[in-house]
Amino acid sequence: MNRFDGKVAFITGAAAGIGRATAIRLGSEGASLYLVDVAVEGLEETAKLCGAGGAEVEAAFCDITSEDEVHGAIQACVGRFGRLDTLCNIAGILLLDHFDKITPDQFRRVLEVNLVGAFMLSQAAMPHLLKSKGSIVNTSSTSALAGMPYGAAYGTSKGGVSALTRTLAVEFGKQGVRCNAVNPGSIKTAMMGGDRLPKNVDGQLLMRVMSIGPPRGPEVVAATIAMLASEDGIHINGEEIRVDGGTLA
Template sequence: MIRRFEDKVALVTGAASGIGRATSLRFAEEGAKVFCVDLQAEEVERTAKSAAEIGAEAQAHVCDVADPQAAAACVQACVDRFGRLDVLCNVAGILRFDYFQDLDLDDWNRILAVNLTGTFLMCRAAIPHLLDSGGNIVNTSSTSALAGLAYGAAYGASKAGVLALTRSIAVEYAAPGLRANAVCPGSILTPMTSGGAGLPEKVDPKLIRRAMAIDKPRGPETVAGVIAMLASEDGAHINGEEIRVDGGTLA
């Protein structure tokens, strides 16, 4: 494995599971110190332990990224622990499906709060440290930001917001040298897609098939590799970009 992140510090949210866990381990394999953040205490500890077994310095941290004080404290805890921050990966996210007419305002608000506001809060807290280190941000959007996801209006809206947020940061901070990019995964096998977010009854299967992989679905490592590329010097001239990792579904 190439080691593009020697002496670098990566903070990964959503690190207890799926893409966030795979991303934490990818950074660990490539030499980074990893600050693993999630709501799930036991599972995020397990990720940090796996990163340490690979030989990385790793720290687990429990945080609700939608909580402004907790998000700011999380970034500070990372800098206190490792002395710097080079890469912020916002991977934490939630998904639920509802018929649009049944979409509850509380559910809408929570999806926006975690997926979009959480990403904003983490970016806002991290940017001063990333400017100090010449670092960068990789956010996690979704193919649902690029094509309609039936029964997923709140989720799709939150992920489209992540793309707009990412582009704004990219433009605003290009001159001082901070990059911000996004990945748009689709049909990645994780707890989120294997039954975690149940569909309501009697959905139209052809609308669901529309969002499904035309190739075989892949594991979260395939997204982690793209995130690592964007965050590394290999991505030095990529800024404000979104990369689909969906096996060609939306091609």
């Protein structure tokens, strides 16, 4: 018996990284998958990988900053599979820059994708999660728990994700819907690749957020998301779990 047999998972950011790894993990444990992203090529590749593993998969373009697209995608998921048990809010963007260089438009954009997107998806999914007594797993970050230099926009957005997680946990817990989050750190994905740092950074400040262990792949986060979304996490609600190799221990 697989943990997600008969269950339906809706996963954002499924074209790459932690979203793709989560799709593969939940699919391998029996979930039917509705996968969304703006990166269509990567999304199709994820769908192929999950399908090859035996999962029932539907993949669709959805920009999570569009209210219409978000509601349309949730409706399409329920139309296709008849139910929704797990919403995994994983899509996100990273912006690192000196505080005085970040423009208000950049700041708003990071909040739109990372925070407003998770809010709209949770709102659209909630009626269906109330029916299935399902759960939400959000992707916060270590930057929500400790100051991340050059991450004023990103850290603020993730602090909001953590607060949203706790709010939904208490507002809907009595009705059987759980809401939890993971706080990844130093996970090897495209987001962490390349040179994302601005010029003239203070190396000593950066040491605050340097991993103390070896960097790991996105599957370690996917495993934690799967636990939180499954029956194994049935008494966990409003919790955040760091998956950062001990960086903030």
